[in-house]
Amino acid sequence: MKLLIVGGVAGGASAAARARRLSESAQIILFERGPDVSFANCGLPYYVGGEIAHREKLLVTTPEMLKSRFRLDVRTRSSVEVIDRASRKVRVRDLDSGREYDESYDKLIIATGAAPFRPSIPGADLPGVFTLRNLHDTDEIRARVVGGVKQAVLLGGGFISLELAENCVRQGISTTVVEKNDQVLTPFDKEMTQPIVEALATRGVTLLLGQTAESIQSGPEGLEVCLTTGRRLGAQLVIFGIGVRPESKLAVDAGLEVGPRGGIRVNGHLQTSDPNIYAVGDVIEVKDVVSGDPVQVPLAGPANRQGRIAVDNIFGRPLKYRGTQGTAILGFFDRAAALTGASEKVLRRANRPFRKVYVHPTHHAGYYPGAEVMTLKLLFDPTTGRVLGAQGVGGVGVDKRIDVIAVAIQAGMTVFDLEELELAYSPQFGSAKDPVNMAGFVAGGLLRGEHPQMDVEVLEPDIAAGRLFLLDVRTPQEFASGHIPGAANIPVDELRGRLGELPRDRRIASYCQVGQRGYLATRILLQSGFSAVNVGGGYKTFKLFRPSA
């Protein structure tokens, strides 16, 4: 077996090591265009900011180590330029010497990844304007950062931009994030990003939504980023973080099938349209676990597992890749935002029926010091209760709950299963009713009809049309410090004695701070003959949708 692997970072390096474990006799050549293999992609922003202090930490392994330990033929600074499928060979260019040569293969794995997109606006290539993909980029950006950059403009409000924002702020750099959409972190639903928007403000990051760069030019402060709104931002460092594109040119040129967004098409065994060629990592199109649709989700975990699975198939172990569910997490200082499975907007776009609940529990027992509030959003099938997706935002413990739900999604569990999860509880770590149980209870109650619910963002037209009586069941103090416009206030503890104040000709939507007292109020009203619903997730959820209300 002669196995060639093109690309030596996550998927490629995993594939190469796995191949050697499975076969001592195989000839394995790993081509990498850059000088490094298997570097810590996801750590690059943290080296920029000095959080990771030593560059060598980013080198998960070295070509030398791969050679000595795995007897891999590692060829860095080597670009695979052409695949000749008919004669099963590739044309390789040594980037240092310029020499070109052919290398034959029995099987080939393409793991070329995805490249950050740099738009063709004027000035996009000026010195001081970067994308962040590899150690070379990182070195250059870091040199500027430690060299005294005062202002940075980060174009795009995705994961990498916000990670870079944290690291720029840590270096005392005045930082602006510019995002063309009306929200940061587009895989999330907009309201769930609100706590991150607030954290950006708290940390002094300027966020400009609905805007994009039209051009970049030299200016009095080094660079000047001109936005579509006419605004001009001075900066000495500009980084594009507006998404990545699969580096599939090699595959396209070889006539391999690719999807509409350029990702290489593979079957369940990660085999391309040529049975001798496999592809893994950010360069491929994967199956979305929830929808079954082809999607492109650049993530390190799936890339690593794909490398392993492709090799297993090559060596006669017919494993299947199950698809990607898009589990991801952003850390921004002490805040975390994580998600898994489908978002509400993806479900809407696909016209897939769903219901959703919001809960706002603390990450561990409220009676133990240091409890931090998080918000969990759970999306599920309205008929079967199957969990479709979840998003969490808060501080400590958000990662745990999203991981727990990620497993539930992979297992095909329902919200009724979430109610019954038995998770580790002691006051430092959780609650007798864990946040995930709570989300399950609310969702389960909703589906069982105990707990009819109305989404907070659709109240307004019904209130305006007089179809809905909005009832705030919190204390007068809570009500006074902010409530949903149009609400009347009867605290839940007084509700049973004041039912006469409520209309019987309209539906009553009750709400509290997070949904729990509203739930009890709804139960009281329903059993007293009222038409009643609970406003899902209460006032806290309303504030996610209407932060300035």
Next chain:
Amino acid sequence: MKLLIVGGVAGGASAAARARRLSESAQIILFERGPDVSFANCGLPYYVGGEIAHREKLLVTTPEMLKSRFRLDVRTRSSVEVIDRASRKVRVRDLDSGREYDESYDKLIIATGAAPFRPSIPGADLPGVFTLRNLHDTDEIRARVVGGVKQAVLLGGGFISLELAENCVRQGISTTVVEKNDQVLTPFDKEMTQPIVEALATRGVTLLLGQTAESIQSGPEGLEVCLTTGRRLGAQLVIFGIGVRPESKLAVDAGLEVGPRGGIRVNGHLQTSDPNIYAVGDVIEVKDVVSGDPVQVPLAGPANRQGRIAVDNIFGRPLKYRGTQGTAILGFFDRAAALTGASEKVLRRANRPFRKVYVHPTHHAGYYPGAEVMTLKLLFDPTTGRVLGAQGVGGVGVDKRIDVIAVAIQAGMTVFDLEELELAYSPQFGSAKDPVNMAGFVAGGLLRGEHPQMDVEVLEPDIAAGRLFLLDVRTPQEFASGHIPGAANIPVDELRGRLGELPRDRRIASYCQVGQRGYLATRILLQSGFSAVNVGGGYKTFKLFRPSA
């Protein structure tokens, strides 16, 4: 519907609140012998040590709140003495007035919990000798702790004792833990408690294993605890934490079925042998999720869920309790030890076939600062790969991995499923290959035969009998700083060139620090025609079994 609930803490209080949510018209009476309801049981040790500074934090709810919000008839200081099943009424004693009266019921829920066991040794009732169950106990213990106790003896090495040990140490008290078994935390396998044993030592707690108190007497330092070994320990505070017994006398007297350890027998609907009587919480026998056997597992999470489920059944919603898997966690300062499902000793006792793996990954990417090593032990079915149990010990992130595996167990997942879990990764929160994935990879490889493995604790006889050649594949430096007795050293990177030094007449067991290089060595040896196995979990696992070797 007239519903009586006996016991107002976790299961009872949950049941009462749920009952009101389901029915506004039901008459619900909650009897509680003590003065408090629904207090934070699991927080008591932390109030003793002042970690929870305010006593009112421990009162999750009050009788007044339950009355005003849930219109519950809460009767504290009320002891239910007799159940008259034939006429469906109970005899209640008001503990303050001494008055006795009858109360009839349609349905009755017994939620009397479990009481800490106080053995009948001489002096067990002396002033200064306690058990910890309720706020009254807590107040008395705390009064002593702040009153200047210098030495404390904690009898029993279970969860509560170790939590109390932390809190005594925080108060500067010289603390000794006495445990009659040869390990602390008996739900865990012994080797997995080793890091906790080390943490106890580091924090200055004296641990005496294999010993127990024979008597307690007054002594020069207040109290003197006399151990079976003849040792005498001076103390001003002695607390028994040697397990709990279900408080099922009420049920036994009423002729309800109980199990061999006194737990009330219930069916899947949590109904006792009398269809009008349900029982929930620490007083019942539950079905073990993994083995299906009846067990007694006093845990707050299950108690809360059971309260809910019993009530749902009473109000015509035929839910089933799925059983308990024993998910639990101990925090001891910055250390955590958690488990879920079956332990190795439980599986051995049940003669159930299993395999196991140990992994020692870091809690997040190793290249990001602050990565803490944890040890995970995974137990699984040797034929199907079904996950049977897991234990984790380390620092941050142990809770997350055990929760993830707890979900996998509930979903009936296999180790092959753990390989494919897609968990949230960014360097502060995890790794591209999460610790749970790693455990899955090792276990999956073992079952697929890629990776034959030998358990570290059974090496010795085979080495002594000359049937095994033990090969340490770490670096000479690592070897020199400690290795398994009898091992030869060939670093993995030199192995391919030194195969001639290895015997072909014996099986070769290779090991490294955690198992990964040993795995590669095993693959190299197998493919070179040797009989080879990897020593599971490497030298780090050996040290768990032989800490002083």
